[in-house]
Amino acid sequence: MAGVLDGVDQRTRLAGRNRLELLLFRLAGEQRFGINVFKVQEVIQCPPLTQLPGSHPVVRGVANMRGKTIPVVDLSHAIGGAPLDSTEGRFVVITEYNCRVQGFLVGSVDRIVNMNWTEILPPPRGAAKESYMTAVTRIDNDLVEIIDVEKVLSEIVALPEEVSEGVIDEEAIDETQHILVADDSAVARKQVKRVLDRLGVMATICNDGKQALDQLKAWSNEGRRVSDFLSLIISDVEMPVMDGYTLTTEIRKDPELANLPVILHTSLSGVFNQSMIEKVGANSFLAKFDPDELARVVQARLKEHKEELKARSSQQA
Structure with missing residues (x-):
C-alpha cells in the first residue's frame, strides 16, 4: 500500500465542490466499505500489536508508531461482524476522528475513488436503527457501505455527552x-x-x-x-x-x-x-x-x- 495516499494534500481542492475521495477496503468478506481520505493519515501493514488488559473487546491491541501509542480497532468486530481471524497480512488504516488518532484493522485495501457527494446516498429505508451505515454508494455495480465511525467510536471510547455544571448561562x-x-x-x-x-x-x-x-x-x-x-x-x-x-x-x-x-x-x-x-x-x-x-x-x-x-x-x- 506504499503510496496509496501520496498527494493527499493536493486533494483539498475537492472540498467545497461537493466532491470527496473514498478509500475502499474490505473486512472479513467480499463486501467493500469506504472512508473519506481526509480522515486517513496513512495505511500500513499491520505492525506487532500489544494487548492491554481490560481494553474494549474490539480493540486488538496498541501499536507503537513514531513514539506514539495508537489503539487498533478490529473494525469488522466493531460493527457486529466476526473478528478478523489474524493480523498477519492485514492492514491498519490510521485515522483521525474527533481529535483522536486510532487505527482500524481491515482485511484488505482496494483503492481510492473520486466521487461526487450526490452519488453518496443515505442508507436504504428499512435499514436497522442499530446499523453502522451512515451512507451507501455504488462502485463497479457493487454496493459500498460507508461506516458511521462516530457511532463505532462512541461505543468504544467513553466521551462526555452532558453539559457540565456551571457551563449553562x-x-x-x-x-x-x-x-x-x-x-x-x-x-x-x-x-x-x-x-x-x-x-x-x-x-x-x-x-x-x-x-x-x-x-x-x-x-x-x-x-x-x-x-x-x-x-x-x-x-x-x-x-x-x-x-x-x-x-x-x-x-x-x-x-x-x-x-x-x-x-x-x-x-x-x-x-x-x-x-x-x-x-x-x-x-x-x-x-x-x-x-x-x-x-x-x-x-x-x-x-x-x-x-x-x-x-x-x-x-x-
Missing part, C-alpha cells in the same frame, strides 16, 4: 430562538440535540445538507425573514447528497439567507477546516464532540442574536 436561554442542525450521523444528531435541549433551544434536525438547504428555502419562500427566528446553523461537513462546505456556499449565494451564521461541526482536522471555512464563507468550525464547548458557542450566539434583534427593532421603531 441562564441569561442566554431563550425558548423563542431556533437552531438548524444538519448531520448524517444518528449518534452526532442525538449528541447535538441533547445539548440544545439542555439549553432550552428549539431545533430543526436534518440528515444532510440538501435537506437543510431545502428547509431554509422553504422558510424563505413562505415570506418569513429567516434571520428573525433562526439564530444559527450547525452543520456537519461529511454528508451524503450535499456536504457542509457546499451547503455553506449555497447559503452565501442566496440574498435572503446569506447573512445566516454557519458553524461547521466536524471531526476533520482543524488546520484543513480553517482554510476551508475561509474559502466557503462559514463563520467558524467546531471540533466534535465537546458538549461544553458546543454549549458555550451556542450560548454566545444566542446572546448575539438577541442583541441583533433588539437593534433591528430599535431601527424600525
